[in-house]
Amino acid sequence: MVDFNFDDIRPYTEKEVRKKIRLLIKDPVFDNVLMHMFKVRPKVEMIKLQLRMVRNTKQLQGTFVYDILRTIINKTSDGLTHMGLDKLDKGKPYLFISNHRDIILDAAFINYLMFEKGMGTTRIAIGNNLLLYKWIEHVVKLNQAFVIKRNLSPRELLESSTKVSHYIRKTITEDNLSVWIAQREGRTKDGFDKTQASVLKMLNMSNTKSFNEGFNELCIVPVSISYEIEPCGLAKLKELIKKQHYGQAKPSKDDLKSMSMGIFNPKGRMRFSFGTPIEINFEEGKTREQQNKMIEELTAIIDKQIYSNYKLWPNNFIAYDLLMQEYRFKHRYTEEDKRHFEMMLEQALIFIDFPIIDISERFLKMYANPVINKLAVLGDA
Secondary structure, three states: OOOOOOOOOOOOOHHHHHHHHHHHHHHHHHHHHHHHOOOOOOHHHHHHHHHHHHOOOHHHHHHHHHHHHHHHHHHHOOOOOEEEEEOOOOOOOEEEEEEEOOOOOHHHHHHHHHOOOOOOOEEEEEHHHHOOOHHHHHHHHHOOOEEEEOOOOOHHHHHHHHHHHHHHHHHHHOOOOOOEEEEEOOOOOOOOOOEEEEHHHHHHHOOOOOOOHHHHOEEEEEEEEEEEOOOOOOHHHHHHHHHHHHHOOOOHHHHHHHHHHHHOOOOOOOEEEEEOOOOOOOOOOOHHHHHHHHHHHHHHHHHHHHOOOOOOOOOHHHHHHHHHOOOHHHHHHHHHHHHHHHHHHHHHHHHHOOOOHHHHHHHHHHHHHHHHHHHHHHHOO
């Protein structure tokens, strides 16, 4: 393994935990965040007292973070279930690659479920564009997040990607710790989840073995994340329309709004489905063209597991039937389900006040695309 200095991207070490928590508690913006979450000063002070007593990462995640996530689940959803996690080896590290729907909660809920099952939690890949305030950096690095730097020059991007690749491989193969990374940069805005080849090319930068050996030692496990209600759905559509029709870049403050919406907005039922570890045995290729073809084949394998393991909710089937103008899945939802979804559609038309005619179609696709993708790989949903 090449010797890299990971200090600029790594999570906080155990020796740094107490010092960083003290800095976090003193941050006035973090204090405001706690007040927004818990409403009353005595509760906020109790939370701060609990944080002062934390001595290590395991204690932080097992008490403070776990309790907050359980509160979010109880107050903003109709429950979190999972599938496939019991089939994984508790003592083995994995590279979890999932579809990406929510900035914070996708990885947080994976760790929540793993903690409940007595498994070690993952180190989490997070873009530096989300580290808008120092308190956010403290929170995510205390929770074992490592940083992927965005908006770099081509040369800087190559150097940064190489370092991240080596960090991920070292974490899994030497530190014996699992890693979570999204299948793409940024969240899926239209419900059409697709693994980016660039993510796998980045992972392969640290590979000193054959293509097969290098990826097999990472032990990739695809994870399908299914929210019954997209907590940031309307904001995602608005952002996508602004970019496509008006060329407007997303302000950094929108990321903070999305974090808050993801946490506090209703989510309905949630299912996290863990796939099976991928073991590839491609015929080795030496040319760049052959390597690129293998990368594309691997993205297809990951996508197939993600699509196959989707948990499709009534909203997904209703959206598909409305989009296709047919009744193929009418047996998968009730009239009450349909009325509720149509109310969500009406709210979208009010919320997204742009002078374009395809808002309804965009909204329907966001919920229908998981059905379309599952049908493409299984022939049935």
